[in-house]
Amino acid sequence: MTTDPTTPSPNPAADASPLRDSARRTLEIEQQAVAALGSRLDSHFDRACELMLACQGRVVVTGMGKSGHIAGKIAATLASTGTPAFFVHPGEASHGDLGMITPGDVVLALSNSGETAEVTAILPLLKRMGTPLISMTGHPDSTLARHADAHLDAGVAREACPLDLAPTASTTAALALGDAVAVALLEARGFTAEDFARSHPGGSLGKRLLLRVCDLMHQGERLPSVPLGSPLRDALLEVTRQGLGFTCVVDEQNRLIGVYTDGDLRRTLDQHHDFRRLTVDDVMTRPGKRISPDVLAAEAVRVMEDNRITALAVVDDEGHPVGALHMHDLLRSGVI
Incomplete structure (x- = not known):
């Protein structure tokens, strides 16, 4: 008789797995590393954000x-949330790419040890340019x-690696x-969903955030409408003719x-x-x-959901109907 692997075993000992035990230890160590960051946020964090703002x-x-891999991701997150940013490889910076950095920029340098040779090598040049x-x-x-205008403490008690060597908890x-940092800056700037969409025009995300009700x-002839005083029969025929439910x-x-x-x-x-x-x-x-x-189409979704309706009249500033929007239109467009 075979055992269905999707069926929980009645014997807890049968579920023991060295691989899963290792994974759980890793996740626990990394969770503790992230949780410890909050207590170390101080005025240096404020200063770092102020410099970037x-x-x-x-x-x-x-x-x-x-x-460097983490730095690249941070740069991408900053750039997509309202803080212009890009990644520069520190080794390449010492061989010409430092020209990409100007006195009007701010440099955010990552190094777990704080002694990485390729990173510390560019310190004198940054100081000479006056770049924060x-x-x-x-x-x-x-x-x-010690040589930074603001220091963010990302220290961890230990790596998840059992040898305490491979960057794991520290990179997390x-x-x-x-x-x-990126979210604090986003909120300080008053960054909106529409601002975010401008940085993500492609794919379903951009579509969801950029489309407006008028799109x-x-x-025209597809707008269902009857005048006041119309017999109820006429209103029912108009609802049926246009098929928008109102x-x-x-x-x-x-x-x-x-x-x-x-x-x-x-x-x-x-x-x-x-x-x-x-x-009527x-x-x-x-x-x-x-x-x-x-209005953004995403806002129309919220109005429909809050009021438990499937269609909306679209009106101009004078209250004249100019269109009709149905939930099916939002579904077809990929907004929801």
């Missing part, structure tokens, strides 16, 4: 080896930390601290007064027995949910 150029992030330096190390007394801590709404109800100046929806029809059936004498005015929803054509 005041930067007239770009934040140049540098690091060697594994720290922020260090992120695991040793506050290191060369890099540095990555988390970099994210903390998706039905308009119709706008407008006055003589073509201003939106209310809407008649599928939900209103169900309430009409419950409350009235004779439809022949009813007008008697049973419509006033004033009806509406939205501006210039």
Whole structure:
């Protein structure tokens, strides 16, 4: 008889696995390393953020080896959240790429030891140019930390590596601290979803954030509408003809007064027995949910979800219906 690997074993001892035990130890050590960062945030963190907020150029992030990989990710996160940034390899910086750094920039240098030769080699040149330096190390007394204008302490008690050699917990801590800096700057700048979208125009993320209601709404002959005083029969025919689940109800100046929806029809059936004498005015929803054509489509999703509706009237500044938006339009476009 074979055992289904997806079925939990009744015997806990049978679930023992050296590989999983090792993985759990690693995750626990790295979790502790990240949790310890919060208690070490001090005025140096504020100073580092202030330097980057005041930067007239770009934040140049540098690091060697594994720290270099983390530095590259931090630079990318900063750049996508409103802080212009790029990565420079410290070895290449000593051989010509230092020309990419200007006095108006800020340098964020990563080194767990704080003594990485390729990084400390560029210290005199940065000082000569007057470029502010922020260090992120695991040793506050290191060369890099002592010569920085602000130091971010990313030290860890131990690496997850059982030999305490391979950068594991230290790189995780540095990555988390970099994210903390990026988010603090994002919030200080008042960075919005629309700002974020400008840095991510491709793919579904950009589509979700950049599309506006006017890009998706039905308009012209596809806009369901009946005048005030219309027989209920006419409103029902308009709802059916356009297939959007509702119709706008407008006055003589073509201003939106209310809407008649599928939900209103169900309430009409419950409350009235004779439809022949009813007008749309008697049973419509006033004033009806509406939205501006210039609003982001993502905001339209929120309005629909909050109000548990599937369609919206789109109106201009004078209250004239200019379009209709259905949840299916948002689904087809990839907004949700």
